[in-house]
Amino acid sequence: MSREKFISIVSTAVPLPMENVDTDQIIPARFLKATSREGFGDNLFRDWRYDSNNQPKPDFVLNNPKYSGEILVGGKNFGSGSSREHAAWAIYDHGFKVVVSSFFADIFKNNALNNGLLPIQIGEDELEQIFDTINRDNRAQFEVNLAAQELRILSTGKAISFDINPYKKECMLNGYDDIDYLLNLKLEIEAFEVSHR
Amino acid sequence: MSKTLFDKIWDSHVVKHIANGPDVLYIDKHLVHEVTSPQAFAGLEKRGIKVSRPQNTIATADHNVPTIDQHLPIKDQLSKFQVDKLTEYCEKFGVTLYGLNHPYQGIVHVIGPQLGHTQPGMTIVCGDSHTSTHGAFGAIAFGIGTSEVEMVLATQCIMQPKPKRMKISVDGDLTSGVTAKDVVLYIISKVSTSGGTGYFIEFTGSAIRSLSMEGRMTVCNMSIEMGARGGMIAPDEKTFAYLKGKEFAPQGDDFNKAVENWRQLHTEPDALFDKEYNFDAADIEPMITYGTNPGMGVKITGRIPSIGEVKDSERNSLEQSLTYMGFQAEDELIGKSVDYVFVGSCTNGRIEDLREVARAVKGKRKADNITAWIVPGSKQVEEQANKEGITKILEEAGFKLRQPGCSACLAMNEDKIPAGKYAVSTSNRNFEGRQGPGARTMLASPLTAAAVAISGKIVDPRDVVGL
Numbered sequence: 001m002s003r004e005k006f007i008s009i010v011s012t013a014v015p016l017p018m019e020n021v022d023t024d025q026i027i028p029a030r031f032l033k034a035t036s037r038e039g040f041g042d043n044l045f046r047d048w049r050y051d052s053n054n055q056p057k058p059d060f061v062l063n064n065p066k067y068s069g070e071i072l073v074g075g076k077n078f079g080s081g082s083s084r085e086h087a088a089w090a091i092y093d094h095g096f097k098v099v100v101s102s103f104f105a106d107i108f109k110n111n112a113l114n115n116g117l118l119p120i121q122i123g124e125d126e127l128e129q130i131f132d133t134i135n136r137d138n139r140a141q142f143e144v145n146l147a148a149q150e151l152r153i154l155s156t157g158k159a160i161s162f163d164i165n166p167y168k169k170e171c172m173l174n175g176y177d178d179i180d181y182l183l184n185l186k187l188e189i190e191a192f193e194v195s196h197r
Numbered sequence: 198m199s200k201t202l203f204d205k206i207w208d209s210h211v212v213k214h215i216a217n218g219p220d221v222l223y224i225d226k227h228l229v230h231e232v233t234s235p236q237a238f239a240g241l242e243k244r245g246i247k248v249s250r251p252q253n254t255i256a257t258a259d260h261n262v263p264t265i266d267q268h269l270p271i272k273d274q275l276s277k278f279q280v281d282k283l284t285e286y287c288e289k290f291g292v293t294l295y296g297l298n299h300p301y302q303g304i305v306h307v308i309g310p311q312l313g314h315t316q317p318g319m320t321i322v323c324g325d326s327h328t329s330t331h332g333a334f335g336a337i338a339f340g341i342g343t344s345e346v347e348m349v350l351a352t353q354c355i356m357q358p359k360p361k362r363m364k365i366s367v368d369g370d371l372t373s374g375v376t377a378k379d380v381v382l383y384i385i386s387k388v389s390t391s392g393g394t395g396y397f398i399e400f401t402g403s404a405i406r407s408l409s410m411e412g413r414m415t416v417c418n419m420s421i422e423m424g425a426r427g428g429m430i431a432p433d434e435k436t437f438a439y440l441k442g443k444e445f446a447p448q449g450d451d452f453n454k455a456v457e458n459w460r461q462l463h464t465e466p467d468a469l470f471d472k473e474y475n476f477d478a479a480d481i482e483p484m485i486t487y488g489t490n491p492g493m494g495v496k497i498t499g500r501i502p503s504i505g506e507v508k509d510s511e512r513n514s515l516e517q518s519l520t521y522m523g524f525q526a527e528d529e530l531i532g533k534s535v536d537y538v539f540v541g542s543c544t545n546g547r548i549e550d551l552r553e554v555a556r557a558v559k560g561k562r563k564a565d566n567i568t569a570w571i572v573p574g575s576k577q578v579e580e581q582a583n584k585e586g587i588t589k590i591l592e593e594a595g596f597k598l599r600q601p602g603c604s605a606c607l608a609m610n611e612d613k614i615p616a617g618k619y620a621v622s623t624s625n626r627n628f629e630g631r632q633g634p635g636a637r638t639m640l641a642s643p644l645t646a647a648a649v650a651i652s653g654k655i656v657d658p659r660d661v662v663g664l
């Protein structure tokens with residue numbers, strides 16, 4: 001079952017300059033009760049986005065009409081905490097295709113990659129530049145080119161390169177799915193089991 | 198090259214190494230619960246395939262279940278739907294389920310070890326980050342996302358890049374009143390919540406060895422709070438003694454043979470780690486957290502740091518977390534008033550934890566301002582607590598034991614700490630809203646939680662309970 005292919009995007013970005021944005025913030029546990037993958041975007045950052053009467057909090061960035069786009073830019077150690085893939089689903093379901101940070105929690109990164117959400121890890125200084133750029137102009141455009149492994153600030157032309165595991169890159173570019181790959185290893189897995197016993 | 202414990206187990210489970218890519222890792226045991234698995238089972242249905250090794254897969258309902266009146270139908274319709282879905286899928290795919298009211302039901306990381314499913318040398322995964330708990334037995338155990346749950350259900354394998362190796366040694370003798378929970382909160386406060394990212398930790402040293410199996414589980418449980426993929430402790434005589442006679446552990450001659458193999462599971466003396474930390478047990482005191490991540494911990498007699506004391510990049514988080522918690526920088530922790538005490542979770546919901554609380558509160562009464570929830574980690578823990586008279590001691594002290602589940606650890610069921618209220622909790626995460634929207638969590642050991650319950654405020658447990 002293939003996924004959507006990720007080639008490149010040009011978009012404005014939404015800044016969330018906070019460190020240690022954890023999975024309980026991204027999607028609080030009480031919203032994990034659905035048994036499908038869709039619809040979690042409505043509760044993305046629920047407790048930062050809505051007050052206890054379910055009214056949008058005007059000062060939270062997702063409620064601010066100035067900011068929009070397919071790129072979410074977060075502070076250091078983004079996605080720490082639980083293994084809930086719902087966090088990646090919620091961000092993707094809300095319409096983001098890319099999350100940028102100077103550091104990602106491991107499980108979150110895997111989950112994102114498994115769901116067509118591209119985590120881009122860049123240096124702290126570069127992250128500051130991105131926040132500055134958005135600060136100065138909330139309509140500033142960024143280009144993400146996965147094949148070239150480049151994040152470009154279009155107004156200045158500055159290109160920031162990023163790492164990605166070559167296997168995962170292939171998967172994202174082609175919309176491949178790990179399960180298809182593993183299912184094709186059936187004989188090797190069975191042979192392993194015989195020797196493993 | 199000489200191997201670490203981690204390398205030995207990892208390398209022997211690699212089915213295939215993908216050049217420039219992750220390893221295809223074989224999984225010995227897959228634990229499943231109701232919240233992160235339905236979408237994975239649905240994925241199998243869509244592909245029209247079976248669970249590849251149902252005999253290596255164990256399921257339970259824990260995250261979402263009520264902790265009172267478990268014999269009645271679940272009231273919350275969404276929770277009920279999730280638990281029903283799990284039941285339906287387990288039946289359809291032939292997976293053993295310890296569902297609600299089953300004598301083996303409980304928090305997935307409590308029941309695995311208790312039943313002997315968790316064994317040295319295994320690879321163990323579960324769609325829950327605290328799967329690291331099982332590392333206490335010298336296993337490679339880590340949490341995975343739902344796509345990965347689907348991979349394991351479909352093929353018994355997972356694609357994983359191999360983490361780096363970290364060694365954390367704690368040597369010397371722990372002083373009285375200092376428990377496994379304090380040790381791990383101390384370590385996290387030093388390593389930080391992201392210091393372990395990319396690593397798999399081996400905990401060693403005489404202080405770690407001195408811990409019981411349950412204490413070791415508490416330590417490994419929280420390795421994820423440093424960002425690590427998991428944590429592990431080499432198996433020893435304590436490990437073997439714990440497993441002997443457990444229902445799903447090898448029996449008789451098979452057990453002796455297994456022990457022979459398990460004895461090989463240790464790091465070779467000249468094996469190298471990518472990073473090492475050494476701590477002195479004598480420096481560790483009872484700990485408590487003041488902020489909104491598990492790295493924000495101090496000794497209970499200490500103060501909240503001043504804004505100037507922390508790194509520039511951490512100032513914002515500190516300020517934000519103090520606002521959330523309603524605390525001031527440089528405040529003393531001792532004397533702060535508390536509303537709730539929660540004893541439970543896969544970190545501290547085992548029988549030794551309940552024994553410790555019972556011993557501490559025996560013959561005393563809880564303070565009037567405290568609502569205390571004591572939630573055993575499993576049916577077997579509950580039964581044992583009844584048998585040992587713990588339930589009675591707690592009742593006489595004004596506490597009540599609830600029924601097993603994750604409960605207020607993540608507040609998916611009704612067990613939520615109300616907004617603005619302070620909870621001293623033996624669980625593992627103090628994130629904003631973790632225990633309910635607006636709830637203010639302070640993480641501590643069961644001993645400290647018991648002392649707080651009696652005093653009604655933050656106290657040094659060494660001053661309150663006879664040690």
Ligand code: SF4
Nearest residue numbers: 327542543603606607
């Ligand atoms: S007790 Fe808490 S941490 Fe443990 S499995 Fe349940 S929700 Fe996760």
